[in-house]
Amino acid sequence: GAGVSQSPRYKVAKRGQDVALRCDPISGHVSLFWYQQALGQGPEFLTYFQNEAQLDKSGLPSDRFFAERPEGSVSTLKIQRTQQEDSAVYLCASSLGRGGSGANVLTFGAGSRLTVL
């Protein structure tokens, strides 16, 4: 497709359940990012892939959060044993991944809104 596609758009989980959020980036985009956006706040960086390599996971809040991109295209963000504080919108973004100023020109998906009860 023309844009970044995320699914599901909405997910309700009971505390303690595992969830998986999917991101389908723009075809040919080398770099892929996950951001977390709490209600009323700006997005916060979680992790970054270049092709299948996870180059930065410094923003992942705990070891319950895990992201993968095994074939360098589709990515999955997995949250194990969800807690109420995990409730947020999870945004995926992709970019061509070239250096210079264009490296920070990201195309975002609409996000997956996770609510943990």
Add this chain to the structure above:
Amino acid sequence: DAKTTQPTSMDCAEGRAANLPCNHSTISGNEYVYWYRQIHSQGPQYIIHGLKNNETNEMASLIITEDRKSSTLILPHATLRDTAVYYCIAAGGTSYGKLTFGQGTILTVHP
């Protein structure tokens, strides 16, 4: 990345120019100024970026002061669809998409 400061909210009349300010007094020489916006229930959308020269594209203009300590995003003829949160971000080429969004400015365009 350098910290940026923006007003919490602004209003603008439809059809008028919207001028959104941003302070980035600690910006370093290799950092660019990026603007994104986020319309309700959507992901952020890239608008424009610049280093030290003024920039213009089909969406907006970016004016950066000579000392690079502040900038202004200009939407020349605001429409109701421009109502959104606008984020000003300072980042270098080595940030590789790891952006610090902050709180942004809530722009409300009124009929």
